[in-house]
Amino acid sequence: MTEITKISIDAMGGDHGPSVIVPAVGLALQRHSHLHVVLVGQNDVLAPLVKKYQLPLDRVTLHPASQVVDMDELPSLALRHKKDSSMRVAINLVKDQTVQACVSAGNTGALVATSKFVLHTFPSIDRPAIISAMPTISGGHIHMLDLGANIDSTARQLFQFAVMGSVLTEAVENIPRPRIGLLNVGQEAFKGNAQVKEAAQLLAATKEINYVGFVEGDDIYKGVVDVVVCDGFAGNIALKASEGIAKLISGRIKEEFNRGIFSKLCGLIALPVMHRIKHRLDPAQYNGASLLGLQGTVIKSHGGANVKGFAQAIEEAVIEARKNVPHRIGEKIEQLMKELPTHGQ
């Protein structure tokens, strides 16, 4: 008998709020018969939507929260003044073990700060890191972290990201000894900044990590490693630059198929193929980033995610909750950090 997995959802977060989140929960509940969801937010808003989308009432609980964290609110202010926000209450439910994981599409900075405040990181970890799946040319995916929670990471932090990424990938993807690469501006050992070079040495000296060397920006999509490790500054910029050029390309394609009657006709004929391409490139399938290093599972959905995207973030939460990823990370990180040389802290 499969055990029940319980997930809390910040039902008010994100650009679209409950109107996208509630139907996404419906999708996830259809997919997983042993899933139970706690919808956190304003009950008078949520109850009609639960009815509208015919969510199974025996597997959905409404949990009240009177406040909402704004998408552009300062994390420190959200932490101080929004103690009854849907985000905060959803995380509280992880803390008191009512649920095994929570999902939010809300303000990233506030989610990182609140998760850290409520759930705490493991002793040797300063701040959570954001990890997400990224598509590869061969049609698979790899994981990459940090995508923007940490700025100015030290070599030891980069080392921690590598350990956490390795543990998550091994657990979730069933890949023994995932290949770890450090994001750099070249593959030669003499290239890069001081932090990256020192992190490379720490990783190379750690047998439990399958460190394979430096990778460059275009290697992210080549699938040459299973985990790409980087500072949150570089990671966030790589991710957003990729989003930007992808939009540029899809815009060009649309423009050209709309230029004149013949092109439009070609577009119509090629429509099934274009739909398949669109489907295969749909970012929704990679939605659901995980905040690693916390003593609990918190999944961040893209703020602008659609129903399919948010459902995918719930999927990620279910998998990580079932694999008990935080527990595995806690064990590994404390062991390996003890073995590290203490200079270069």
Next chain:
Amino acid sequence: MTEITKISIDAMGGDHGPSVIVPAVGLALQRHSHLHVVLVGQNDVLAPLVKKYQLPLDRVTLHPASQVVDMDELPSLALRHKKDSSMRVAINLVKDQTVQACVSAGNTGALVATSKFVLHTFPSIDRPAIISAMPTISGGHIHMLDLGANIDSTARQLFQFAVMGSVLTEAVENIPRPRIGLLNVGQEAFKGNAQVKEAAQLLAATKEINYVGFVEGDDIYKGVVDVVVCDGFAGNIALKASEGIAKLISGRIKEEFNRGIFSKLCGLIALPVMHRIKHRLDPAQYNGASLLGLQGTVIKSHGGANVKGFAQAIEEAVIEARKNVPHRIGEKIEQLMKELPTHGQ
């Protein structure tokens, strides 16, 4: 009467060497009747190609150089041991004012190091920065620097990049007061690392620079600014990640149009449209990065550039030589650096 523009070409550099470079020179000479090219390299290799591609002999000079810098050679070793390399000799010709600019598709690190050694940077600049045009969604382009010559840039260096990018864009694009944005992980003032935040303050306090604020990775392609300024680490990763995802997308499109008879037929019918899309997305049209901060014009072509791409890099050299970009940068940078507060060096 238009003056003659003389350009030296490292004819042995790049992944494909003279077989791509010589026909590209042919294209550039056709385009510009007042262009004269000095082809630097091994004459016994170059002479037959000059004949094969029927280059106009009155506008091409062969200049001997016995050595070639390897694509993966250590810059320091190239500098020490390859004093008669095609790259070095092509740069020497800029130094002794035989030519007004040089173009190389060779080893980037060696090109930066050799250019700096031979031509020198302006007194207040430590290392050249690499700037290149980037496409925007609206069909235009902007410029971005640094793309990888500088790692761990200070706030003052980021400020210098902004000044140089502003001068180049004003001269080459005829844009008065180009809009300058600093690449960051968010647009709010509290986000980012210490260098970026301090650079923002320096730029905001400088009236001669039209600084508009922070931009994010996806803004590169939105055309919201004319120049995106960043550390070479972030810039290189943004550029390569963009290349990587662009390859992934074009690969997916090809795969789907090759999947089964119907898709292939659609692909055939849509071929003219696909060709137009390919043409509009062709990276060759953005080839030709400039090394700014040097007392001379040096243009870096992508190592893997094709004939059209290398010809575009020559085009860039012609424009920058005619506009005398280094002279303009020299004047502006020394003036503005004097006015900067000296703390935070």
